[in-house]
Structure formats: structure tokens, C-alpha cells
Amino acid sequence: MKQRLQHIGERLRASFWLIPAVMVFAAIVLAQALLYLDRSGVLSNLPGLSLRDPNSARSLLSTIAASTITVAGTVFSITTVALSLASSQFGPRLVRNFMRDRGTQFAMGMFLSTFVYALMTIRGIDALSDGGDSHVAGIHAAVLLALISIGTLIYFIHNVAQSIQVDNVTFNINREFSNAIDRHYPAARHGHENAEFCDLRQLALGDNALNVFSGGSGYILSIDRNKLVAWAREHGCCILLDCHAGSYVHHWSRVARIYQPPRTIDSAEISTAINQTINIDRLPTAEQDIVFSIHQLAQIAVRALSPGINDPYTAYSCIDRLVDGIGKVLQRPQLPNCFHDDDGELRLVTTVLDFDDLLRAAFDEIREYGRSSGVVMHHLLNNLIELADICSRRVDKRALDNYSYRLEEDCDKFIKDRYDRELIGKKIHCIRQRVARR
Numbered sequence: 001m002k003q004r005l006q007h008i009g010e011r012l013r014a015s016f017w018l019i020p021a022v023m024v025f026a027a028i029v030l031a032q033a034l035l036y037l038d039r040s041g042v043l044s045n046l047p048g049l050s051l052r053d054p055n056s057a058r059s060l061l062s063t064i065a066a067s068t069i070t071v072a073g074t075v076f077s078i079t080t081v082a083l084s085l086a087s088s089q090f091g092p093r094l095v096r097n098f099m100r101d102r103g104t105q106f107a108m109g110m111f112l113s114t115f116v117y118a119l120m121t122i123r124g125i126d127a128l129s130d131g132g133d134s135h136v137a138g139i140h141a142a143v144l145l146a147l148i149s150i151g152t153l154i155y156f157i158h159n160v161a162q163s164i165q166v167d168n169v170t171f172n173i174n175r176e177f178s179n180a181i182d183r184h185y186p187a188a189r190h191g192h193e194n195a196e197f198c199d200l201r202q203l204a205l206g207d208n209a210l211n212v213f214s215g216g217s218g219y220i221l222s223i224d225r226n227k228l229v230a231w232a233r234e235h236g237c238c239i240l241l242d243c244h245a246g247s248y249v250h251h252w253s254r255v256a257r258i259y260q261p262p263r264t265i266d267s268a269e270i271s272t273a274i275n276q277t278i279n280i281d282r283l284p285t286a287e288q289d290i291v292f293s294i295h296q297l298a299q300i301a302v303r304a305l306s307p308g309i310n311d312p313y314t315a316y317s318c319i320d321r322l323v324d325g326i327g328k329v330l331q332r333p334q335l336p337n338c339f340h341d342d343d344g345e346l347r348l349v350t351t352v353l354d355f356d357d358l359l360r361a362a363f364d365e366i367r368e369y370g371r372s373s374g375v376v377m378h379h380l381l382n383n384l385i386e387l388a389d390i391c392s393r394r395v396d397k398r399a400l401d402n403y404s405y406r407l408e409e410d411c412d413k414f415i416k417d418r419y420d421r422e423l424i425g426k427k428i429h430c431i432r433q434r435v436a437r438r
Contacts (some may be wrong), residue, residue: 002003016099017109021110024116027145031120034137046070054125057135061125065118071149072111075156079104081115082160089309090169096283097172101163107156114145166314170297172305174321177293180286181325185332186402194344195336203338203349205238210261214249215275219284221245224277225348229339232264232347235262244351246289249280262286268381290325291353291361297322298365305369305376315370317381322362323383329358330390356399374420381407381427404431 057093071228079353086098098104121138162168220243238259243249256274261267286292302312339348355359363380384400384407391397411424 003042008239016105019102019105020109020112023113025115027113028120030141030337031059031117031138032122034141035121035124037137038135043198054135057125057139058122060139061118061122061142063143064398065115065122068111068118068146068149071153072115073421075111075153078156078160079108084162084166089303090162090166091296091300091303093296094169094173095167099295101159103159103163104153105158110145110149110152114142114149117145117146117421119144127367129215136437149171166300168301170317170321173293173300174284174325177297178288178328180290181294181328181332184290185335186378187332193338194342195367196338196340197336198338198362199336199347200264200350203346205240205349208260209240210258210269211254211272212256212274214251214253214255214278216280217249217251217253218280219289220247220249220279221279221285221289223279224351225339225350227277228397229347231277233341233343233345235265237414238346239348240349241326241351243278244289244353246284246291250424262367264312266378290329291346291358294322294358294361295324298362302365302369305366305373307322307336308413312373312376312379315366315376319350319380319383320361320364323387326355326358327390328361328388330387330392331356354399355393355396356402359399359403367407367410371407372414374415374417374424377407377411377415377424378420378427381424381431385427389433391435401432405426 007227077282082097083098086094121135121142124138125135222245223243224239228239228241238258240259241255242257243253243255249255255278258270258274261270271397284292298431301315301318303312335352337350337352338346339350341347366376366380368370370380385403388400391400408428411421411428415424
């Protein structure tokens with residue numbers, strides 16, 4: 001249930017309509033409430049708040065409504081231009097981040113709600129009345145909303161100008177990356193007393209296994225491990241997952257194997273039970289997939305290194321953010337892949353991403369498109385040297401050492417400048433020395 005609520009919250013946050021819709025609804029409620037106060041005469045005797053001419057009131061409200069809906073159209077146009085710019089400059093994956101921006105959603109909601117409030121208030125004012133009714137609260141609230149809208153317009157322009165700056169874009173992605181790491185790589189041991197990391201090659205699960213295939217195609221957003229452990233304990237079996245959050249599965253892909261499957265239920269029922277714990281959607285998110293944020297940063301770096309843009313400084317910024325996140329993973333305890341029930345029986349074996357997977361996800365594309373650039377390789381190697389200083393697990397050292405050989409091979413083939421090759425060779429040697437020393 002918690003994972004499902006997180007998924008719903010993620011979808012709502014990424015939607016562009018939620019905050020404007022809530023604000024429009026609040027404007028309708030506010031208009032009705034203030035019309036009721038005006039008709040009750042509670043505010044009619046307050047000094048400085050006398051406005052009884054219905055024609056003047058309707059004229060003022062019409063002006064406010066017309067101006068705010070015009071500005072709302074301008075805001076929508078600016079937002080569309082910003083989304084187009086983000087898609088062309090940073091990649092289509094980054095459009096989601098701009099749509100999630102609270103400032104843009106609030107600005108759109110502010111103008112629309114002011115427009116709707118003015119319309120609802122005009123509807124409640126009788127133009128044929130004799131002027132005995134007071135429209136104090138409704139009119140002054142409309143003027144206040146109009147003034148707030150002016151400030152919102154200034155804020156919106158500032159926010160858009162800030163949001164399309166590449167340093168702010170990479171910072172926001174890195175912040176989401178860091179939050180995902182905190183969720184999936186907690187600083188505590190691993191938050192699960194019945195879990196441990198095991199070498200899958202040493203597990204004796206037996207030969208009696210039932211293959212479970214995907215119930216659909218798409219990206220895996222989340223996997224409910226607790227439900228899988230509970231189901232496996234109830235039926236006395238062990239589940240081996242062949243996928244992880246972020247994987248793309250086809251409708252014929254195998255997602256799990258059930259060892260010692262229960263004989264009391266058929267395979268179709270087993271497949272349904274397992275697939276109900278795997279949340280698949282058409283688009284990936286950062287819910288349980290930290291590689292999603294890695295790919296976003298890598299995509300910005302790759303586009304910056306393309307011949308049409310040729311902006312190494314943007315690539316530097318992305319490399320810095322990527323190494324910052326991966327270094328955070330290195331300093332956290334290794335994720336468990338074997339989960340036991342309360343009786344100590346192995347019930348679930350998961351597929352986890354190791355340091356080698358993260359290295360390849362972060363730098364393979366950058367290495368591919370930047371291996372002929374000496375300055376980009378210098379910057380990448382400088383950051384990998386810093387990673388080598390915090391590399392403590394043997395498997396992580398081996399992964400970083402192997403990656404240094406791939407970089408060395410690329411540089412020997414594609415770096416033309418002899419000075420660059422010598423300097424890169426020294427940095428690669430420094431990485432190997434630091435990995436071997438720790």
C-alpha cells in the first residue's frame with residue numbers, strides 16, 4: 001500500500017493540472033462564501049469598504065477577468081516555449097522535470113483561479129438591483145487576487161529564467177538522485193533484519209522451478225518485496241526475481257522463477273499473484289530506480305558533447321553530479337538480495353544493481369561520445385580518482401579497476417595529442433594505485 005501511495009503521489013506531482021484545479025475549486029468556494037457575507041450585511045458598515053453600485057462592481061470584475069485570462073494565455077505560451085526548449089536542449093526525458101515545477105503550476109493556477117473567481121462573483125451581482133446590496137468582500141477580494149497575480153507574473157518570469165539554466169537543471173536532478181539514494185541505500189545497515197547479501201552462485205535453490213512471465217509490457221516502477229516474502233512463506237516456496245525496478249519487460253519476458261512451487265494452485269494463479277506485486281507503467285520514474293536520474297544527467301552530458309552544441313562545461317557539470325551520487329552509494333552499506341521470513345527460511349532473491357552497473361549506466365554514453373576529447377577525459381578521470389579514495393569493498397575496487405582499462409583503451413585509440421595521452425595515462429595509473437592501496 002505504501003508503494004502504491006508513493007506511485008500515486010509521483011504521478012500527481014508530475015501532472016500539470018492538479019494544483020491549478022485545486023486552486024480553481026478554492027476560488028469557486030471563496031466566491032460563494034464572500035457573496036454570502038455580502039448579502040448578510042456583516043461587512044457593510046466597515047469604514048473604507050463601501051461599494052454599492054452594481055454596475056461599477058461588474059465593470060471592475062470584468063476588467064480583472066479579462067486581464068487575468070489574457071495573462072494566463074501568455075503564461076501558457078511561455079511554458080510551452082520552455083518545454084520545447086527543454087526537450088530540444090536537454091532531451092525529452094527532462095520535460096517531466098519542468099512539468100513537475102511547483103512555481104509554474106502555481107502561476108497557472110493563480111491566474112486561472114482569479115479569472116474563475118471574478119466570473120463567479122459577477123454571476124452573483126444583480127445589475128438591476130437598487131444599490132442596496134453591498135459588494136464589499138467580493139470586490140476587495142478580487143482586487144487583492146489581481147494584485148497577487150501581478151506579483152505572481154513577476155515570479156513566474158524569474159522562475160522560468162532560472163529553470164532553464166543548465167546548472168539549476170543538473171542540481172535539481174542531482175537532488176532527486178540523492179533523495180532516491182537515501183530511500184534505497186539507507187545509511188543504516190539496510191533496514192531489514194531478515195535480509196542479507198549473498199553470492200547467487202552459491203545458493204542451492206534446487207531444480208524444480210516454475211517460470212513466471214510478465215503480465216504486460218513497460219517499465220517496472222516498483223516491486224513489493226514484503227508481499228512477495230509473505231506469499232512465498234504462505235506457500236512454502238522461494239522466489240527468484242529476474243528483473244529490478246527500472247527494467248523494461250515485454251509481455252513475454254520472464255520476471256521470476258518459483259522454486260518448489262505450490263502444487264495446490266495452478267500456474268495461472270501463481271503468475272497472477274506474482275505480477276500483482278510488480279508495478280509496470282509505460283514511463284519510467286525515479287520511485288525505486290536510481291538509474292533513471294543517472295540517465296537524465298548522462299543524456300544532458302551526451303547532448304552537450306554533440307558536434308551541434310559542443311559544450312564541454314555542461315558535460316563537466318553532469319559528470320560532477322554523477323560522481324557525487326555514485327560516491328554516496330559507495331559509502332552506504334551493500335544492498336541485500338536475499339530475504340528470509342521470521343523462521344529464517346529463504347523466501348525471496350532479488351536482482352540488485354552493483355557499483356559496476358552504476359558506473360556503466362553513468363559513464364558509458366559519456367565515454368562513447370567524449371573519448372576523443374582530451375579535456376572531457378581529464379575531467380572524468382579526475383572525478384574517478386576521487387571515487388577511488390572512497391572505494392573500500394573488493395568488488396567495487398575490481399569494477400573501478402576494470403573500468404579504468406576501458407578508458408585507457410579508448411584514450412589510446414582516439415586521443416591524438418601526445419601530451420593528453422601521457423597525462424591521461426598518469427591519471428589512470430593513479431586510479432589503479434589508489435584502488436590497490438586501500
